[in-house]
Amino acid sequence: xxxxxxxxxxxxxxxxxxxxxxxxxxxxxxxxTFLISVIAVVEGMNRYVEDDFAGSIFGVNTLTIERVYSRRxxxxxxxxxxxxxxxxxxxxxxxxxxxxxxxxxxxxxxSMDRFMxxxxxxxxxxxxVRLIGVTDEYLAxxxxxxVDGRGLTRIxxxxxxxxxxxxxxxxxxxxxxxxxxxxxxxxxxxxxxxxGVLERQGGFIGVIRxxxxxxxxxxxxxxxxxxxxxxxxxxxxxRTSEAMAAGEASVExxxxxRHQLRPGEDNDFDIETASEVLTAWxxxxxxxxxxxxxxxxxxxxxxxxxxMNIMLMSVLERTREIGxxxxxxxxxxxxxxxxxxxxxTLSAVGAVIGMLLGIGLARLVDFATPLPASxxxxxxxxxxxxxxxxxxxFGVYPAIRAxxxxxxxxxxxx
Amino acid sequence: xxxxPDNAVxxxxxxxxxxxxxxxxxxxxxxxxxxxxxxELVAIMGPSGSGKSTLLNLIGCLDTPxxxxxxxxxxxVSQLDDNELARIRNREIGFVFQTxxxxxxxxxxxxxxxxxxxAGLPARERHQRAKDALDAVGLADxxxxxxxxxxxxxxxxxxxxxxxxxxxxxxxxxxxTGNLDSSTSKEIMDILVRLHERGETILLVTHERDIATYxxxxxxxxxxxxxxxxxxxxxAPVA
Numbered sequence: 001x002x003x004x005x006x007x008x009x010x011x012x013x014x015x016x017x018x019x020x021x022x023x024x025x026x027x028x029x030x031x032x033t034f035l036i037s038v039i040a041v042v043e044g045m046n047r048y049v050e051d052d053f054a055g056s057i058f059g060v061n062t063l064t065i066e067r068v069y070s071r072r073x074x075x076x077x078x079x080x081x082x083x084x085x086x087x088x089x090x091x092x093x094x095x096x097x098x099x100x101x102x103x104x105x106x107x108x109x110x111s112m113d114r115f116m117x118x119x120x121x122x123x124x125x126x127x128x129v130r131l132i133g134v135t136d137e138y139l140a141x142x143x144x145x146x147v148d149g150r151g152l153t154r155i156x157x158x159x160x161x162x163x164x165x166x167x168x169x170x171x172x173x174x175x176x177x178x179x180x181x182x183x184x185x186x187x188x189x190x191x192x193x194x195x196g197v198l199e200r201q202g203g204f205i206g207v208i209r210x211x212x213x214x215x216x217x218x219x220x221x222x223x224x225x226x227x228x229x230x231x232x233x234x235x236x237x238x239r240t241s242e243a244m245a246a247g248e249a250s251v252e253x254x255x256x257x258r259h260q261l262r263p264g265e266d267n268d269f270d271i272e273t274a275s276e277v278l279t280a281w282x283x284x285x286x287x288x289x290x291x292x293x294x295x296x297x298x299x300x301x302x303x304x305x306x307x308m309n310i311m312l313m314s315v316l317e318r319t320r321e322i323g324x325x326x327x328x329x330x331x332x333x334x335x336x337x338x339x340x341x342x343x344x345t346l347s348a349v350g351a352v353i354g355m356l357l358g359i360g361l362a363r364l365v366d367f368a369t370p371l372p373a374s375x376x377x378x379x380x381x382x383x384x385x386x387x388x389x390x391x392x393x394f395g396v397y398p399a400i401r402a403x404x405x406x407x408x409x410x411x412x413x414x
Numbered sequence: 415x416x417x418x419p420d421n422a423v424x425x426x427x428x429x430x431x432x433x434x435x436x437x438x439x440x441x442x443x444x445x446x447x448x449x450x451x452x453x454e455l456v457a458i459m460g461p462s463g464s465g466k467s468t469l470l471n472l473i474g475c476l477d478t479p480x481x482x483x484x485x486x487x488x489x490x491v492s493q494l495d496d497n498e499l500a501r502i503r504n505r506e507i508g509f510v511f512q513t514x515x516x517x518x519x520x521x522x523x524x525x526x527x528x529x530x531x532x533a534g535l536p537a538r539e540r541h542q543r544a545k546d547a548l549d550a551v552g553l554a555d556x557x558x559x560x561x562x563x564x565x566x567x568x569x570x571x572x573x574x575x576x577x578x579x580x581x582x583x584x585x586x587x588x589x590x591t592g593n594l595d596s597s598t599s600k601e602i603m604d605i606l607v608r609l610h611e612r613g614e615t616i617l618l619v620t621h622e623r624d625i626a627t628y629x630x631x632x633x634x635x636x637x638x639x640x641x642x643x644x645x646x647x648x649x650a651p652v653a
Contacts, residue, residue: 005531009519324515327476328576329504329532331497407476411515 006341013342014349024310025350027303028390032354032383033361035296036375039382040362042288044373045281061244062141065090065234065251066270087268088259092229098236101254104247106239109138110231112220119213120186121174129170130212131187133220139165139198141237144209149181149196152216160218164192168200169210187213190223248273300386303350304394311343311398315405322402323410332403339402343395344388351387355380418485423584423615424450424473429482429492431468442468444638445482450617455610457618457626460635467588469635470619474507474586475499487583504532508577512589514569516561522548522572523557529580547575551605567598574605578614585609585616591625603628 014021022029067090095110113132118125132138136154139146146165156163164185171180180194192215201209221228236251238244252271259268315322322335330338358375365373418425431443443465450456460466471477472484475491478499484492491502508529509515516525526544535543548557551571561569570590577585587606591599607628610616618629626632634642 320515321517324517325528325532326500327474327503327509327515328529329500329580331500331532333497334532408471411476411511 003337003341006338007345010342010345011349014346021346021349024306025303025346025353027299027301027306028347028350028387029303029354029357031296031299031303031390032351032387033357034299035292035383035386036355036358036379037361037365037373038288038292038296039379040358040373040375041365041371042285042292043376043379044362044366044371046285047374048372060274061238061241062274063236063238063244063248063251064270064272065094065236065255066232066272068268068270084268089227089230090232090234090269092231094255094258095231095234097258098234098251098254102236102247102250104238104243104250105236106243107137107141107237108234109135109141110217110234111135111138112217112225112230112232114224116187116213119170119174121180121183124174124176126170126173126211128211130208131220131224132212132214133217133224134214135217138235139214141235144214145199146196147199148179149194151196152214156216157218160222161216162190162192162219162223163195163216165196165198165214166194167198167210167212170213171197185213187215187223192219244273296386300390303347304390307343307347307391308394308398310346311339311395312401314342315339315398315402318402319405319410319413322405323407323413326405326407327411335403335405336399339399340392340395343398344391347387347391347394348384350391351384354387355383358383418488419449420488421451422449422485423452423454423487424448424617425485426473427483429469429472429484430480431465431472431477432480442638443472443479446635446638446640448633448640448643450615452615453610453613454631455607455616455618455629456631456633457620457629458633458635459619459621459623459626460641461621463637464635465638466619466635468638470586470588470617473584473617474509475502500532504529505580506583508580508582508585510570510573510577510585510587510590512592514561514566514573514593516569516572516576518561521558521560522553522564525561525572526576526579529576533580543579544575547579548572550578551575565598566594567601570594570598570602571605574602574609578609583615585614587616587618589620590618591620591622599625 068084068087090110092110095108099105099108111132111134113130116129116131118127119129120126134152136152136157139151147168148171149165152163152165155161164187166174166180166185170185174180174185175183180197183194184191185194186192192213198209198212198214236247238247248271252267255269256267261268322330325335325338359380362373362375365371426446426448429443429446429448430441433440433442446465446469458466458469468477472479473486475486475494476499478494479492482492483490486502486506489502491499494502503509516522517528523541523544526547527540530540530543545554545557548554551574553568553571553575556564556568556572561572564572574590577587585606590606591602594602603625606616606618618625620626631643631645633640
């Protein structure tokens with residue numbers, strides 16, 4: 001018979017018993033909500049890693065050379081850990097050697113950093129600051145723009161002049177009413193003249209840049225370094241990705257030779273590139289996308305079973321109605337269609353509620369965290385289609401039961 | 415092959431129905447031969463257990479006989495499958511039940527429309543015909559009412575409109591006044607009599623003698639067979 005009538009009837013029933021309907025549809029709602037919000041977060045994370053994160057931390061065609069520390073989760077066995085403890089530090093000499101021998105290098109910088117519990121300017125102070133000592137190309141290489149004043153120069157570096165470029169959050173905190181330029185900041189016992197303010201970055205990554213104080217490498221060496229000429233990392237930027245591929249190979253070769261590694265031996269240093277970060281993210285994403293469907297499936301199956309139960313009860317309650325319909329000429333297929341339309345409508349309502357909640361949740365994530373969570377159209381289509389599908393599949397059994405009722409028995413049912 | 419006479423709406427030959435009840439076989443109908451012609455108003459009476467309901471179910475195509483033959487409007491229906499029986503019920507038979515059997519969650523109009531929905535008529539035509547049928551039983555002003563907003567007599571009138579809306583060849587009324595008081599009963603019977611005068615063929619099952627007097631022919635069942643089949647003028651007392 002008329003699918004439209006069945007849909008209308010189902011909608012009216014949902015509306016008449018809102019609370020019962022809500023519990024009936026909870027499984028489907030949770031399933032679809034979860035589906036849409038997880039996809040939104042993964043997609044958002046994806047975009048974030050590929051566009052923002054990879055671009056702004058590592059930059060395009062940029063690599064970072066670091067010493068391998070035995071610190072990553074401590075999953076290595078003790079032997080590896082002992083070996084890693086003997087790994088040589090990366091030094092300024094390494095950097096200079098690379099600069100001379102790798103012609104593909106466009107920009108190069110190295111840096112060392114440390115945590116400062118507190119910095120002061122007059123009466124104002126700011127806690128939890130990252131102090132970074134850098135060579136002159138560092139800011140350009142990182143893409144950290146100066147909004148006020150100037151950056152650091154080669155002269156600053158070579159003469160170890162006590163000047164500093166500060167992050168936006170620090171400027172706000174220490175100099176709320178005036179320009180920080182030509183004012184002084186106290187870093188431990190030393191006074192540094194502020195020459196520039198970094199552009200505000202904001203968001204999740206911004207916690208690094210906005211709360212940073214950047215000073216020349218020479219000054220850092222003189223005032224803060226405990227081990228001379230040891231660097232935290234060397235950053236190298238190449239002009240093109242082809243240049244980077246060639247450059248990365250020579251960098252690896254030169255460092256292996258310098259560290260006297262035999263063929264077949266692992267590198268005792270790390271070369272990190274944006275693509276490596278993307279690889280790590282892809283691994284995380286794989287886990288999320290693998291676990292997600294399982295949870296969604298469980299919720300939907302549970303939701304489907306609840307719907308099936310409700311439909312079986314509905315068939316029982318309406319036994320007489322089914323008898324009447326059959327007496328008036330409804331064929332089996334008419335009854336099947338009526339109940340299928342009803343269960344599909346029920347679960348579609350659940351799917352739509354789930355969709356709205358999912359979108360809401362994604363918006364909340366987008367608003368409350370730096371993740372740009374966005375709901376792709378296909379996930380909405382998928383969610384609603386899955387909801388409908390669940391209603392249809394789990395509606396089949398009740399619908400067939402209804403259609404098989406003997407009209408004589410059904411008409412006599414009290 | 416035997417063919418029923420042209421004017422026979424119902425013709426049965428040796429109609430039998432057995433039920434298996436555990437180890438026992440219940441012989442509800444033991445061979446009923448019956449012919450009901452166009453535009454007859456026939457009452458069927460009989461004590462409980464006489465096979466009234468079983469016969470009505472068979473005639474109404476809600477059930478199939480264990481043995482024997484049944485022609486409805488010239489077509490043999492005793493061997494049809496489920497879907498064909500549904501079609502016969504839809505097109506050829508109009509049911510009027512003791513308990514009205516209206517769908518409570520919908521309007522009088524929608525109730526009357528139901529047979530037309532299953533007949534596959536377009537909505538506009540359904541509406542018009544259902545309205546006309548309700549008008550014919552004097553309920554033109556009640557079409558948007560739900561069954562629980564109607565009196566018993568009004569509900570049965572909706573049911574009669576529903577039975578007639580698809581222009582069936584046979585109206586089957588199973589104790590149509592069983593749930594009504596006597597003045598409402600008379601009102602319903604008057605409607606049935608008027609329909610009969612208009613040309614409908616009506617089969618009425620009742621256990622009330624004064625209801626049976628509205629019929630021109632009275633068939634009495636006992637122990638699964640026809641005990642008597644008598645004709646009389648309408649309104650005369652039944653012996």
